[in-house]
Amino acid sequence: MSDKKSKAQILVVDDNKITCEVIQRNLASEGYRVFLAHNVEDAAAVLSRQDIDLLITDYKMPRLTGLDMIQYARDHFQDLGIIMLTGYGSIKGAVSALKQGADEYITKPFTDKELMDTVAKCIKRYQERRIDPGMLYSDTWSRFGIIGQSEKMQHLFAAIKKAGENDATVLIQGESGTGKELVARAIHYSHKTRSVYPFIPFNCPGVPPALFESELFGHVKGAFTGATQDSKGFFRAAENGGLFLDEISELPYELQGKLLRVLQEKEYTRVGETRQNKADVRIMAATNQKLEDLVEKGLFRQDLFFRINVITIDIPPLRDRGEDILLLAKHFIVKYAKQLGKNEPKLTQNAIAALENYAWPGNVRELENLIHRNLIMNDTQYMDSAAFPAAMKNTISRENTVTLSLSEMTRKYVREVLAHTGGNKAKALQILKIDRKTLLKKL
Ligand SMILES: Nc1ncnc2c1ncn2[C@@H]1O[C@H](COP(=O)(O)OP(=O)(O)OP(=O)(O)O)[C@@H](O)[C@H]1O
Numbered sequence: 108m109s110d111k112k113s114k115a116q117i118l119v120v121d122d123n124k125i126t127c128e129v130i131q132r133n134l135a136s137e138g139y140r141v142f143l144a145h146n147v148e149d150a151a152a153v154l155s156r157q158d159i160d161l162l163i164t165d166y167k168m169p170r171l172t173g174l175d176m177i178q179y180a181r182d183h184f185q186d187l188g189i190i191m192l193t194g195y196g197s198i199k200g201a202v203s204a205l206k207q208g209a210d211e212y213i214t215k216p217f218t219d220k221e222l223m224d225t226v227a228k229c230i231k232r233y234q235e236r237r238i239d240p241g242m243l244y245s246d247t248w249s250r251f252g253i254i255g256q257s258e259k260m261q262h263l264f265a266a267i268k269k270a271g272e273n274d275a276t277v278l279i280q281g282e283s284g285t286g287k288e289l290v291a292r293a294i295h296y297s298h299k300t301r302s303v304y305p306f307i308p309f310n311c312p313g314v315p316p317a318l319f320e321s322e323l324f325g326h327v328k329g330a331f332t333g334a335t336q337d338s339k340g341f342f343r344a345a346e347n348g349g350l351f352l353d354e355i356s357e358l359p360y361e362l363q364g365k366l367l368r369v370l371q372e373k374e375y376t377r378v379g380e381t382r383q384n385k386a387d388v389r390i391m392a393a394t395n396q397k398l399e400d401l402v403e404k405g406l407f408r409q410d411l412f413f414r415i416n417v418i419t420i421d422i423p424p425l426r427d428r429g430e431d432i433l434l435l436a437k438h439f440i441v442k443y444a445k446q447l448g449k450n451e452p453k454l455t456q457n458a459i460a461a462l463e464n465y466a467w468p469g470n471v472r473e474l475e476n477l478i479h480r481n482l483i484m485n486d487t488q489y490m491d492s493a494a495f496p497a498a499m500k501n502t503i504s505r506e507n508t509v510t511l512s513l514s515e516m517t518r519k520y521v522r523e524v525l526a527h528t529g530g531n532k533a534k535a536l537q538i539l540k541i542d543r544k545t546l547l548k549k550l
């Protein structure tokens with residue numbers, strides 16, 4: 108008997124005391140802890156006192172019935188398994204039980220095996236969904252803020268570990284919001300010696316081309332108009348540590364050559380100076396476009412690509428690692444509830460289904476924003492899909508987007524966010540956490 112199973116707590120509600128006791132004996136012999144109630148009021152009291160995993164209720168009871176019981180339980184305790192016991196041939200009873208939110212029904216009379224199998228199935232389903240908060244942070248990588256338990260994430264963790272053990276240049280590829288910067292930081296901070304030196308992110312498209320060289324390599328006072336004093340530059344700032352070249356695919360072609368030179372010579376020159384400076388810097392670069400494709404199109408220098416691409420880490424999109432969705436959602440609920448000083452709401456079954464079915468074109472960032480927004484806006488004990496944007500409820504699902512390209516899907520998502528905000532671009536920008544230029548580009 109597994110440890111988990113022995114800990115499951117079951118509440119049996121039946122006005123017939125003998126039925127209750129027979130079921131209790133059976134379940135107890137399997138290691139479950141069983142509570143009994145003979146009417147809905149008593150059952151409600153048990154539910155509020157004990158942490159019940161599964162409710163088994165009879166259908167026909169005097170006054171309040173099994174349906175009332177289910178309704179009460181679903182309204183108050185949504186991550187609870189529910190099994191309804193119905194009379195022989197009572198299809199109507201079974202149907203209304205399921206409609207009301209029961210997970211399973213068993214028709215009387217039933218065998219011990221039938222009962223045990225249904226109970227085990229129900230408990231398993233709910234235990235899988237109930238995530239022990241301790242589990243969130245049990246592995247090494249969560250201390251770098253990276254959450255994930257899927258096989259794909261296990262591969263990613265292995266790659267991060269490898270990269271953290273040496274100084275080779277790393278190229279991190281993944282869609283927007285998949286955690287590229289998070290991974291770069293994890294690589295940096297797990298390095299034996301570099302971790303105590305700075306990790307410096309450099310946003311390639313954020314720097315005007317004219318200033319690129321001076322920003323990256325530094326300049327001396329008077330090197331150009333506006334150079335009123337010496338500047339260190341990012342390479343110098345990252346000395347002994349790591350430089351993270353974010354969105355490297357956006358680097359203008361002519362600047363790619365300048366970067367290549369540093370990577371080859373491991374030396375750079377400040378603007379306005381001829382002296383060479385040694386660069387002891389670990390380079391990491393990120394892109395959300397496949398660099399190889401850009402090389403083929405002649406938009407990215409092949410020689411630079413080869414220089415950067417010593418270790419490649421591909422981060423899979425969230426929709427390809429469905430097992431991580433709920434884990435991440437709970438992680439963000441814990442995180443933002445704490446930050447906002449609120450109680451952690453529980454996810455309803457509808458919310459769980461919506462989260463798991465959605466395609467997440469904005470990946471983990473989109474999920475994080477959704478949870479954050481919900482915690483700000485709502486003070487309820489439950490987080491339900493009713494509060495999720497319309498875009499999530501039906502239009503995009505993991506099933507029906509497999510034929511869309513990434514850019515089509517992104518466009519679709521951006522449009523739906525705009526629809527959600529009633530066309531208000533400023534609000535949409537806040538939700539998407541992108542700037543106006545990017546928004547226009549995406550559209
Ligand atoms: N596995 C993960 N566990 C926990 N948080 C994550 C994970 N992946 C991403 N995040 C969070 O999602 C957000 C986006 O991550 P990050 O900025 O690293 O993505 P990115 O790939 O660099 O995106 P972009 O291409 O848009 O710059 C961050 O708040 C990050 O903390």
Ligand SMILES: [Mg+2]
Pocket residue numbers: 287288353
């Ligand atoms: Mg990023």
